[in-house]
Amino acid sequence: MSAIFSTNRLSALSEKVEAFLKTEVYPNEQRWLKKPFKEVEIELRGLREKAMETGGWNAYLPEADGGPGLSLTEVAQLGALMGGTPFGHFVFNCQAPDAGNIELLLKYGSPGIREEFLEPLLKGEIRSCFSMTEPGMAGSNPVRLATRAVRDGDHYVIKGHKWFTSSADGAAFAIVMAVTDPDAENPYRKASMIIVPCNNPGFNLVRNIPVMGHAGEGWHSHAEIRYDEARVPVSYRLGEEGAGFTMAQERLGPGRIHHCMRWIGICERAFDLMCRRAVSREVGDGEPLGNKQLVQSMIADSRAEIDAARLMVLHAAAKIQEQGQKAARHEISAIKFFVANILQKVVDRAIQVHGALGITDDSILSYYYREERGARIYDGPDEVHKTALARGILREYGLSL
Numbered sequence: 503m504s505a506i507f508s509t510n511r512l513s514a515l516s517e518k519v520e521a522f523l524k525t526e527v528y529p530n531e532q533r534w535l536k537k538p539f540k541e542v543e544i545e546l547r548g549l550r551e552k553a554m555e556t557g558g559w560n561a562y563l564p565e566a567d568g569g570p571g572l573s574l575t576e577v578a579q580l581g582a583l584m585g586g587t588p589f590g591h592f593v594f595n596c597q598a599p600d601a602g603n604i605e606l607l608l609k610y611g612s613p614g615i616r617e618e619f620l621e622p623l624l625k626g627e628i629r630s631c632f633s634m635t636e637p638g639m640a641g642s643n644p645v646r647l648a649t650r651a652v653r654d655g656d657h658y659v660i661k662g663h664k665w666f667t668s669s670a671d672g673a674a675f676a677i678v679m680a681v682t683d684p685d686a687e688n689p690y691r692k693a694s695m696i697i698v699p700c701n702n703p704g705f706n707l708v709r710n711i712p713v714m715g716h717a718g719e720g721w722h723s724h725a726e727i728r729y730d731e732a733r734v735p736v737s738y739r740l741g742e743e744g745a746g747f748t749m750a751q752e753r754l755g756p757g758r759i760h761h762c763m764r765w766i767g768i769c770e771r772a773f774d775l776m777c778r779r780a781v782s783r784e785v786g787d788g789e790p791l792g793n794k795q796l797v798q799s800m801i802a803d804s805r806a807e808i809d810a811a812r813l814m815v816l817h818a819a820a821k822i823q824e825q826g827q828k829a830a831r832h833e834i835s836a837i838k839f840f841v842a843n844i845l846q847k848v849v850d851r852a853i854q855v856h857g858a859l860g861i862t863d864d865s866i867l868s869y870y871y872r873e874e875r876g877a878r879i880y881d882g883p884d885e886v887h888k889t890a891l892a893r894g895i896l897r898e899y900g901l902s903l
């Protein structure tokens with residue numbers, strides 16, 4: 503089905519990426535999932551060097567920036583392949599939040615920022631994080647931020663309390679969203695994005711927040727952080743002062759395509775496991791689980807929903823590509839909540855078909871169930887996207903909102 507959006511160069515690259523994942527990643531996945539990520543990261547270093555040879559390294563970047571120069575629909579499909587394993591994006595340096603941060607630094611970083619932070623990030627030598635959400639403020643209304651960056655000569659002094667800063671543990675720097683002009687008339691001009699190195703004395707990682715019993719570590723974690731008067735040069739700001747939300751907005755469209763296609767990769771993995779289990783588990787003498795119509799129903803629903811989701815995302819990606827992010831805003835909102843919900847349904851059904859095995863850590867399904875519940879919350883909760891979509895449509899029908 504994805505042949506609709508296929509190209510020769512994508513097929514060639516996909517083949518190499520898939521072969522790499524099959525030989526180097528899938529066989530190690532269970533072992534890696536049971537180890538602390540910092541240990542796994544050491545092992546992955548060597549593998550990442552090999553991954554570079556496939557051509558899939560920094561797969562979302564244009565050729566001028568060292569990537570393969572794929573279109574958004576091509577990158578999306580590669581993202582679904584990589585999404586089949588939790589380590590897929592990481593081995594190719596395509597993982598969140600670094601991929602989004604790289605895009606920001608490429609577009610808004612000064613020559614100094616590019617040299618100090620972007621270059622090592624592109625080579626995969628360091629990791630980064632994005633620090634915006636605060637425990638004391640509703641993240642779904644991002645203009646409400648308490649973290650302040652106050653000018654002191656040619657420095658900013660940053661004070662605030664953040665949480666769910668993914669992958670902060672072991673990162674080299676954070677891009678912090680902080681209020682630089684609390685009195686700005688336009689609330690979208692209040693905040694700026696400022697780089698804070700994680701070895702700054704004012705950067706205090708309080709803890710990796712346990713998520714459903716697992717605090718994780720390293721890249722695979724979400725941190726609570728206190729910025730205790732972190733003092734950084736004004737030259738560490740990205741773009742103009744007050745342009746933080748505009749930059750965040752620009753990053754969102756392609757970012758959602760990446761998230762959604764990774765989720766489709768997870769759906770395909772869960773679907774494959776569900777079907778394998780349906781044909782191999784006997785519920786009676788010579789009678790496989792797949793003979794049961796209720797199981798068949800789960801398989802049929804999942805297949806139809808994953809196909810629909812994939813086509814929706816690729817359509818949104820094509821529209822962004824051809825007409826720009828603004829023209830594709832309805833599609834971008836729709837895929838975010840639609841695919842996140844399909845993801846949860848498919849993983850849940852796959853667990854059901856596996857019985858008790860499905861909820862154990864012997865199966866990747868329990869990992870996905872735990873880790874991906876957040877998909878309906880991060881990058882905007884379902885309700886925010888549904889409201890944005892419905893309001894946008896109703897405005898076109900003349901309703902003033």
Ligand SMILES: Cc1cc2nc3c(=O)[nH]c(=O)nc-3n(C[C@H](O)[C@H](O)[C@H](O)COP(=O)(O)OP(=O)(O)OC[C@H]3O[C@@H](n4cnc5c(N)ncnc54)[C@H](O)[C@@H]3O)c2cc1C
Pocket residue numbers: 599632633634635639640641642643665666667668669724876877879880881882883884885886889
């Ligand atoms: C796994 C994960 C990773 C994350 N990584 C990062 C990161 O790297 N950096 C970062 O800065 N943040 C990160 N976040 C935070 C994320 O961006 C916020 O959780 C999200 O924006 C929602 O904010 P909140 O949690 O404060 O929920 P709230 O804003 O308090 O909303 C709570 C609930 O209220 C409902 N709601 C909210 N608004 C509306 C509305 N308009 N209409 C109807 N209902 C509504 C929704 O059901 C929502 O889930 C991450 C979150 C998760 C779960």
